[in-house]
Amino acid sequence: MAQKFKIKKGDTVKIIAGDDKGKTGEVIQMLPKKSQVIVKGCKVAKKAIKPSDKNPDGGFVNKEMPIDISNVAKVEG
Template sequence: MVGKFKIKKGDTVKVIAGDDKGTSGKVLQVLPKKSQVIVEGCKIAKKAIKASEKNPKGGFITKEMPMSISNVKKVEGE
């Protein structure tokens, strides 16, 4: 379902379902084709990265992963 969403990049939202329920943060990215959003500080995953010129040692990084747009609610007045 690709359509218009009321949530846009930069909006403050509150997570209403899932492991991060109750937390709020700023929307970093909206993925309309997948009906998902990436929220700052929510659904953080640890990713392994290979050694490269940019990162010669490799190791782990933490990054926010996409969550369903139905799991967030826009916070009004902020």
Template sequence: MSNKVKIKRGDNVTIIAGDDKGKTGEVVAVFPKDNKLIVKDCKVVKKAIKPTEENKKGGFIAKEMPIHISNVKKS
């Protein structure tokens, strides 16, 4: 069964469910196999990262997490 996704990268969408309800943003990435997408500046979480060679300090970064397609609509 194929998953037909009508929302593409670059589309503007409005979030209709969840903590970020009412926010609008641009679609950054689409994952059709999982029926999820990432919206710019929505569902942002803080993720802890360990110190590495490139990042000597470590610390926290803000990262956007995927949202299910059923929770957004094209605007």
């Protein structure tokens, strides 16, 4: 059975632990099976992209990575 969380997609949260501690952002995706969230603009990593039809040159793209739900707190208001 899936856990119930007080945070949901679209909520504004504050990062309370980790490299991005103190930043605030909007939850853009929930990963309930892993107890993680993806927050817009937080925990951004550079990912290498292989050349493809959509992106013929390949290169790098900045991508938000999941953060454990215990490391975020909902911002009231």
